[in-house]
Amino acid sequence: MTEKKHILRRAPRPEPKPDRExxxxxxxxxxxxxxxxxxxxxxxxxxxxxxxxxxxxxxxxxxxxxxxxxxxxxxxxxxxxxxxxxxxxxxxxxxxxxxxxxxxxxxxxxxxxxxxxxxxxxxxxxxxxxxxxxxxxxxxxxxxxxxxxxxxxxxxxxxxxxxxxxxxxxxxxSSGDALDRRGYRLERNEAPLRETLAAAIIALTGWDGNVALADPMCGSGTIPIEAALMAARVPPGRNRSFGFQRWQDFDPRLWKGIQAEAESGIRQLPVGLVSGYDSDSRALSIARRNAAAAGFEGQVHFFHSSLEQFRPEGEGGVVIINPPYGKRMGEEDELKELYCQIGDILKQRCQGWTGYVLTGNLELAKYIGLKASRRFVLYNGPIECRLLKYELY
CATH class of the missing domain: 3.30.2130.30 (VC0802-like)
Known part of the structure; x- marks a missing residue:
């Protein structure tokens, strides 16, 4: 006798209830x-x-x-x-x-x-x-x-x-998976920056997509890709689903309208607006694949370059650097020279730009050798950090 399979079927979704605040x-x-x-x-x-x-x-x-x-x-x-x-x-x-x-x-x-x-x-x-x-x-x-x-x-x-x-x-x-899960980060480099924190950093710089943005230590590309999403007016949740879509009162017609509205506002990213640099070929390969998954293949430019060779293209813009803090990837003494180098690069190669450095180690930040014009307190996971702003006249 053939065994019958009992399948638990979800009841038809009811009509959405009247909207409420x-x-x-x-x-x-x-x-x-x-x-x-x-x-x-x-x-x-x-x-x-x-x-x-x-x-x-x-x-x-x-x-x-x-x-x-x-x-x-x-x-x-x-x-x-x-x-x-x-x-x-x-x-x-x-x-x-x-x-x-x-x-x-x-x-x-x-x-x-x-x-x-x-x-x-x-x-x-x-x-x-x-x-x-x-x-x-x-x-x-x-x-x-x-x-x-x-x-x-x-x-x-x-x-x-x-x-x-x-x-x-x-x-x-209502979100389901955390909102930093944008869907584009196919691979992660060591100690990656969360997408939400990268977006907050860019917002705090005041960057609006009208000037260039460069990241000389871009790793797997999170800061450049988040900047590209902002400049192209792409909603960060474009390629993912959300918890509210499984709720009893989910309104698919309303949701499709909101998605269509968002799609209509997306624009092409201007050539050369956003760029990332790194000395790690593997990290750059990951960054390019992540950028392509986000819809920016060929629009966000990544360059194989050591920090010593970094020179931003253009006459002005925003430089964002997220160096290691000596707590995850390297020891503090080994990083003093790197922070000195960051200060030299900002002074000598980035005149006319505005520099930002995110660090979770204020002792190391002293080796940059520049006076920060502003400091923002941010948390990278449990690590209390400072986003330091440098005016580079």
Whole structure:
């Protein structure tokens, strides 16, 4: 007798509910909060409030879709569902269980729970995630008769728990994969810069695509490629999908319209506008493949050049350098000469340009031998860094 296979089919997606304003939070690398707030204002989202580690804002469904598609410096966009005091497992369970999860998650869908905890009675993130999951699936089972499964790798719905000083905030993660996953970085060089941090650095320089931009230590090309995306007006989320596309209230017609609107604004990158240089042939090969994957084959130019040979083309523009800090790739004593060299190159070869150096080692920065006209505090992962600006008259 032939065995019958029972296939769990997802129910047809219901018509989107009437639009409503949502309370959102864009999580960002520390130091980039003002950059992200400015990006939201450019998207027409007013009232964005920058705080530590993120930006709070209110928007409708279209604004949420645009934020995910266009934000360059944010890590993810969360939609707040509830907040409540939480100093015990019972309070956590009851607070999460009170949310009408059956309106957002069906038994045929999958879910995952992410947690961040600080200064609270509950200190084990694994336990908090498990207790949250129990409360969610219990509520759905009570309403629907069956429960969804957990899929930590690629869930339909990702729930975020933020527990700080015994106050729990429950949110839906509308981004899915982190927003730095643009889809173009096919390969990574050693100690790569995150795309979101590269975008924040470029924004802090004030570069607007009207003058040249050069990176003399470009590695796998993240800074030049992010600059190219900005100058060509390409949304950073163009070649990826988002968590909200799996939600029950996803509006595909609205999303297609927003994508079409974005596509209509893309322009060709001017020749010679963005360039990268590196002495590592393998890194340059990766950079070229990444640039091609981002749609800039032949438009972003990469040159095999040591730092000693670097000379930017053109009469002025912006030079951005991200040298090693002595914490990941090389020891501090070995890097003193490199930082001296950076100072010499900026002074002797980049007159008329504006130089920026990102470093997580202020002792090494002294060897540049130039007075920074401005300093921006940024975090590269856990490393507190400075983006140093040098006016090169």
């Amino acid at each position: 949502m309370e959102c939070f864009a999580a960002v690398p520390r130091g980039s909060e003002d950059v992200t707030a400015a990006e939201l204002r450019l998207l027409g989202i007013e009232g964005a409030q920058a705080g530590r580690g993120g930006v709070s804002f209110r928007t409708n469904r279209a604004g949420l879709y645009r934020a995910n598609l266009w934000l360059r410096s944010a890590s993810r966009v969360l939609v707040r569902l509830a907040g409540f005091p939480c100093s015990s497992p019972a309070e956590l369970y009851d607070g999460v269980h009170a949310i009408p999860w059956q309106e957002m998650i069906t038994p045929a869908m999958t879910l995952a729970v992410d947690c961040s905890l600080r200064d609270s009675a509950l200190t084990h993130s694994g336990f908090v995630a498990l207790k949250t999951k129990d409360a969610i699936v219990d509520r759905i089972r009570e309403a629907c008769g069956s429960r969804p499964n957990v899929d930590t790798a690629s869930p339909d719905v990702r729930v975020n728990i933020h527990l700080v000083k015994n106050v729990c905030t429950v949110s839906l993660d």
